[in-house]
Amino acid sequence: MDNPYYRTARLLEIQPETEDTSSYVFALEDGQSFRYSPGQFNMLGLPGTEEAAISFSSLATADSSRFTHTIRRLGNVTNLIGKLNVGQRLMMRGPFGNGWPIEKAVGCDVLLVTGGLGLAPIRPLLLHCLEKRNQIRNLVLIHGARTPDDMIFQKNLTLWQDQDKLTTIYCVDQLTRKSPLDLRVGLVTQFMEGLDLDLRTTLACVCGPEIMMRFVARTLLLQGYREDRIYVSMERRMRCGTGHCGHCQIGPKFVCQDGPIFSYPDISRFPDTTL
């Protein structure tokens, strides 16, 4: 009997992003179209390594079975995925999770703040906003990384920088080399002032290391943004994705089912987060 939960995907394309990070384009082996929303994730794995929860970094397109994961090669699963050649297969289950609250963006300003690899789960949301650009008001992306070499989606970043559809602010901790991107030096929280955004309605979506999300959220609150319109994407150890294995619990929340996207006040009230 074939397990309906496990599906097989074939690696179509690898796009190197940084030294240890690449974007992997997969397509479902059965060729069926695959629907998922920005912010959701898949459980990816190969026999012998169990599974890891990885967010989509692409926007689902109609009648397509293609999807992209941007993966840093750090652990057992991700290192093995990094060794896959184009054409080879991978096991996956998904999509899981709730996704970004895209319906809350309609008619409002949207502020996206990301750090490092946190840009990957935000990218589908940004692409969605660009697709429905006339439905939202101002769109701002603030992205920070350690060095210019740690910037993923360089092509996208360049493209977005040159568009007047959105405002972009890119910053690095250390400017180790010249870059075609307009880079400022400092932390994302240093560049969050003076944005032409409506404090009452702005939808702020934040993704990055937990400590960075903490300070971004607190900076936003100090500036007067509405707490319940700040959303963060949480990362936790996961084994199942279906709310059974218990590893991802934060208070009463299962990050895999109730999240990974939470409104800031909804998740920061629990201990065991750095938010």
Add this chain to the structure above:
Amino acid sequence: MQGQAFIIEKDQLFSWLEELQQGFQLIGPVEGEGGPAFVRVQSVKDLNIQYGLTMMGPQTYLFPPKERMCTIQERDGKYEVQTMETAPRQVLFGVHSCDLHAILVLDKAFLKPGMEDHNYRLWRENTVVIGLHCPRVYPQCFCASMGTGPFFEPKEGYDFLLTDLGDSYLAETLGDRALRLISSLNPRLATQEHFDKKSRIDRELRSQFQKEIDTTHLVEVISRNQDHPVWSRTADRRCLGCTNCTAVCPTCFCYNVKDLISFDLTQCERTRYKDSCQELHFAQMHELNARSTRTARLRQFVTHKLATWVEQFGCFGCIGCGRCMTWCPTKIDLTDMAKEIMASEGRQAVRRAQTKTG
């Protein structure tokens, strides 16, 4: 599900169980070297109906501490996944009220609509559950406080519910399967008199509890006292981090997954085994451990059982069996921690009232 109640004569019980053994594996309480334990019983004569508290609850036969999730076979670059197809037909005999509640709790965790756990559903479907009310109250029991005993009240989760009335057993049934299984006994129907007797025994047992906890405001009290000194004091001075509490807790559902792959890398066995939030690795991510201190881990266990579980599943995660404190090497008692927090809140309230009036 509709239920009916019958009377099983005392000398009929074991022969009936023997009869059930024809179609089912019988699992029940047996007195072993380390105390009573639920085991697969060969002869019904081995059963100990008067058993006390088992270390591992009967739910281990619905959610085994270690079980295969699937095997993955690689053939020509493709993956064939073989999952569990069926579970053995089994009778779980002699389940006390607290452990019946534990099974209900696991049902809520594993049989969420649209997100069912494949293996658990198979085990559950093929298991006949025969509950048995406790003959007495043990020192560690606080099921009366948690609303899970001494007698089992929900009309769900079991096939049979037996009460020892002294000269016979009252057998309450649920569903058609139970009626089918009991039909061979041709039992007489129970009357109001039998239920009255059951209520009398229930009342008598309730007066025997030595351990109590007031659950009225428990969720709120625990939730707003996450920085209370009791967590760090108990964790630092007493908790050994041995994970016994979670290993014996019948409602703990957390599991980890391990793959074992053959030497030629073509066949993989994916196994899950019960994991513990008391382990350092439990919430470890690559850059961050969400619960890196023993205090955080102990607080997670107690808070989950007594507070956050209610928001998750609409019931407490603690069923008042007392296993965690019984098998804790330093006898850490979660009700003591909760009571200490409640007492300090009470003292604060008194102080507040005094400052107001003063």
